[in-house]
Amino acid sequence: MSVLVDEDSRVIVQGITGGEGKFHTEQMIEYGTNVVAGAVPGKGGQEVAGVPVYDTVAEAAEEEDADTSVVFVPPAFAGDACFEALGVDELDLVVTITEGIPTQDVSRVYRRLQETDAYLVGPNCPGVITPGEAKLGILPGNIFEAGRVGLVSRSGTLTYQVVDSLTQRGIGQSTAIGIGGDPIIGTSFIEALALFEQDSKTDAVVMCGEIGGEDEEEAAEYIDEYMTTPVAGFIAGRTAPPGKRMGHAGAIVSGSGTGTAQSKIDALESAGVPVGDTPEEVVDNVEDLL
């Protein structure tokens, strides 16, 4: 068992004919991901990286028996692409890499998501990887190593930083999930933690959060109540002043003082989660937990 993606996942790439779509399809295939089809309106019948392209996601899913889609569609059309994927029953996972989708579009996608049994990861995320088996998205495969630590993070490059430190200390990873830095995302920390809790291959989890919103505080309550798998935490944005948005659309400390790094650190620590001051300290904490 693994989390969300494994060597049997059959993957569609929406937007496969675009620059990013094509490049990362090649990278995913090279990593060993079973990319079975592309879907791009008007490009049906073409082939990209040896993969057949269909006009619609439904057709691609049916013809190639797919269960997963990765969205590399430009922001103006990505909301529609998510709707299309969520409307196909065969797909139980949609990973949206696209950054900069209008929030109101994501809100409608999120509304639609509640009516399905599918998982949506992202948007504005680096993707999901089960090292040694398959990767979905843009994560650099070479820094990962198969092992028993799960990762869930709102930030892509921060994930790479922590994974690199883990790997260099000989600690491999079960699955890493980049849940995305937008104000509204599909899969939350809690859902990701629940998946790791059920995963027999995961012995500990690293959770990387950041300022903005209250998702980390809610996750801390969940950990306190339901998790038996130990969790190590990291929170980015301790130095962020209120009212300033730090890159990610979600990374802003509101004027009324909620969503600060300190409130997240406090919540995690009171749930028994050690929170490292630096990525290296996070890895120290993981070593202690294992």
Add this chain to the structure above:
Amino acid sequence: MRLHEYQAKQVFSDAGIPTPASDLAGTVDEAVAAAEEIGYPVAVKAQVHVGGRGKAGGIKLADDESEAREAAEDILGMDLKGYTVDRVLVEEAVDFENELYVGVTMDRGEGKPVAMVSTRGGVNIEEVAEEDPDAIAREHIDPAFGMHPYQARKAVYDAGVDREIARDVASVLTTLYELWDDRDGSDAEINPLMVTADKEVIAADAVFNVDEDALFRQPELQEMEEEGEFAESELDRKADEYGFDYVRLSGNVGIIGNGAGLVMTTLDLVDHYGGEPANFLDVGGGAKADRIANALDMVFSDDNVDSVVFNIFGGITRGDEVARGINQALEQFDEIPKPVVVRLAGTNWEEGMEILNEDLVTVEKTLEDAVQRAVDYAEEVEA
């Protein structure tokens, strides 16, 4: 993106929300002429993107010509929390009995819009939300259906708004939601919505923040953004021109990195090692050499910066491109203006290290060492 008050009022007024008579002025004479035209009393209001303008002296009332002149002289050119005021809105001063609050925003926790009404208008609504959350009536909107009229009425009744004006306030809220929805708002607020002795409602202030990611489909608002840039600082203007996520901070260690989470982490580490971050600068994903050179130009333009740390963990971004950009930016100087520390990891980092001109920069292998070195450099400069 935040519209100026005068722009937001224009948008609200065009949609049918009542606003006071007003005119924009860039000089004292223009302000006086506008006041004469509108008729006294007037309010003279600084048009800059800062909260709490009134308390900071950015809003003044005037009962006659000499007071209008004095108010405009005081406000035009003043420094309001770092912004120089170069335009004022001259506005009919409304005589009111009550002040309400109405607003629409995205509730990120719920993933859906929320409409809000409160009878405690005219004050800092965040403070009200903190002290007395029940004083604000909230109605969540299903984005698939939009706001039904009954929901606007419910919010107004729940807030305890006077029955005589409930219908008009509900109508303002409905219009505000429709605007928010059509124009890709992130926050839309009227605070205060004034109630006059004649039981008329008037939007005395207006906030409309637009989702930056949706500007491509809001050409009219994009024009307003460009027109409203007069109040930005030079560094902000540069960041817009280069298309960076950039936030100016109070310290002296300049920070450049890729990816919001990693850049924030770099800031935190600077703080952890006893330094003070001067800025947040995310070059974004897949930055090419030119973009890297622009990033250095930005950070060098900030006089407060004493040292710079580059933290790149390549995924889409390639180490060789980054190295080329750093060389390109630094080779134009006879003497490097401030010491630069570079840490490269991830995609093509080895190629990058070969290209990087080590006569111009200090290279460190780990994030921790790079940050420590940059903090040390900054301390040496200050000492």
